[in-house]
Amino acid sequence: MEKTRIDKWLWATRFYKTRSLASHEVTSGHVQVGGQDVKPSREVKLGETITVRQGSVTRTVVVKGISEQRGSASMAQLLYEETPESVAKREAAQLQRRLAPEPALTISQGRPTKRDRRDMQKVWSSD
Structure with missing residues (x-):
């Protein structure tokens, strides 16, 4: 066998959990062959370059x-x-995500309470 449909190949290589999900991702434009968007019925041959985007991760294989x-x-x-x-690129992006602080962690006490908001309004209105 020298060629197969791209949705079957993506499913067989475990990039996507189901063939229908692989087909949907190809249709959505998250998969390119040689830099070109393709249809799920596009046949893949040995030696071709495929770009697969899964969430924020992009792989070229x-x-x-x-x-x-x-x-x-x-x-x-x-x-x-x-x-x-x-x-x-994938490892650099992974390192960047690991080093970047989670925005929610910068809040020391969480959302201000009603009392906190009233105190802040008093301070702002007294200026």
Whole structure:
């Protein structure tokens, strides 16, 4: 087998949990082959470059194997190889998210109470 539908390949490589979800993501424009948006029926061949966006994570992979059956995760990883640039970008983004503080953690006591708001209004109105 030298080619298969992209939605089947994405499902077999475990990028998406179901084939219908893979098909929806392809239709939504979250998957490109060679930089071009494609349809779920687009056939994938060995050596093609696929860009897959899952939430805030974007991966660029090269097709190394074709399968229409979903197997184990270790077998699925043999079907593609992530490019070094994609790995570097993904790790940099992961580090940035880890170092960036959560906005909710900067609030020391949470939302002000009614009493706190009245006290703040007194201070502001006395100026």
